[in-house]
Amino acid sequence: MTKIAICGALGRMGTTIANLVNEADDLMFVGGVDVNAGTLLGAPVVPSSEIRTFLQEEKPDVLIDFTIAHAAVENIIAASEAGVALVVGTTGFSPEQRSKIDAAINGSVPAVISSNYSVGMNIFWRLVREAASRLGDYDIEVIEAHHRYKKDAPSGTARTILEIIGEETGKTECMYGREGMTERKDEVGVHVVRGGDIVGDHTVLFAANNETIELSHRAYDRAVFAHGVIRAARYVPGKAPGIYSMDEVLDL
Numbered sequence: 001m002t003k004i005a006i007c008g009a010l011g012r013m014g015t016t017i018a019n020l021v022n023e024a025d026d027l028m029f030v031g032g033v034d035v036n037a038g039t040l041l042g043a044p045v046v047p048s049s050e051i052r053t054f055l056q057e058e059k060p061d062v063l064i065d066f067t068i069a070h071a072a073v074e075n076i077i078a079a080s081e082a083g084v085a086l087v088v089g090t091t092g093f094s095p096e097q098r099s100k101i102d103a104a105i106n107g108s109v110p111a112v113i114s115s116n117y118s119v120g121m122n123i124f125w126r127l128v129r130e131a132a133s134r135l136g137d138y139d140i141e142v143i144e145a146h147h148r149y150k151k152d153a154p155s156g157t158a159r160t161i162l163e164i165i166g167e168e169t170g171k172t173e174c175m176y177g178r179e180g181m182t183e184r185k186d187e188v189g190v191h192v193v194r195g196g197d198i199v200g201d202h203t204v205l206f207a208a209n210n211e212t213i214e215l216s217h218r219a220y221d222r223a224v225f226a227h228g229v230i231r232a233a234r235y236v237p238g239k240a241p242g243i244y245s246m247d248e249v250l251d252l
């Protein structure tokens with residue numbers, strides 16, 4: 001039985017993941033951490049100030065983090081100090097925060113880190129890479145849409161898309177929205193929509209004279225991410241210390 005703890009347990013993703021863990025025969029939800037104390041599915045949820053005591057007492061095999069960037073850094077450091085494997089889904093990290101995370105993990109614990117745990121998006125990223133590798137001379141625009149409560153922009157998924165485009169085309173300059181009199185140069189346009197309860201839509205446009213290629217991925221339920229998280233949680237125990245992506249989890 002693999003013991004699972006969740007940071008951000010009372011959040012949208014935390015509760016979705018906890019329910020899937022609870023349904024799995026080989027996984028046990030032992031509790032979690034959130035801003036305020038509580039209970040979830042009969043397990044304790046402790047305030048973030050008590051994470052180290054929680055990890056010592058519950059001894060989870062895997063700590064899953066779906067919180068907010070500044071909190072995730074501290075949670076990851078605590079898990080690393082406790083020797084607990086990680087599955088990290090939180091997005092919005094600054095380069096400095098990502099450096100702290102990498103330093104805490106490497107040489108200490110195994111961790112799967114992904115901006116998007118849906119199987120479909122991990123395939124979508126490969127489609128984008130193939131298109132970008134052949135259509136680098138096209139005008140490229142990235143559009144993402146999420147629910148009104150999402151704090152970070154652009155999405156971590158979109159930032160991964162931009163990294164792929166940069167690797168394949170050399171286009172690393174982004175234009176975040178446009179307003180007033182503009183002249184398009186060789187930038188990648190990035191457009192962010194926030195509203196309603198949109199779970200997660202991503203589109204990449206490759207536009208040239210007389211034709212446009214449009215690649216899109218649409219998530220309809222957070223379960224699509226949670227199912228990927230469960231696969232990562234089954235994958236990471238016992239792995240060598242270091243950072244893994246969903247490519248390794250899905251054997252892509």
Ligand SMILES: NC(=O)c1ccc[n+]([C@@H]2O[C@H](COP(=O)([O-])OP(=O)(O)OC[C@H]3O[C@@H](n4cnc5c(N)ncnc54)[C@H](O)[C@@H]3O)[C@@H](O)[C@H]2O)c1
Nearest residue numbers: 008010011012013033034048067071089090091115116117
């Ligand atoms: N990688 C993916 O597949 C994926 C999918 C969905 C969401 N996300 C990301 O996951 C994060 C959370 O998304 P959400 O929609 O669940 O947000 P949410 O706001 O519903 O949940 C976040 C939870 O974290 C808690 N929290 C805040 N600070 C904390 C701390 N110090 N310790 C413990 N818990 C703390 C909040 O109280 C809240 O309950 C965001 O960064 C989002 O972009 C990633």
Ligand SMILES: O=C(O)C1=N[C@H](C(=O)O)CCC1
Nearest residue numbers: 091115116150155156157200
């Ligand atoms: O709901 C969110 O927040 C999501 N965040 C991830 C991102 O930032 O890419 C994944 C999609 C949903």
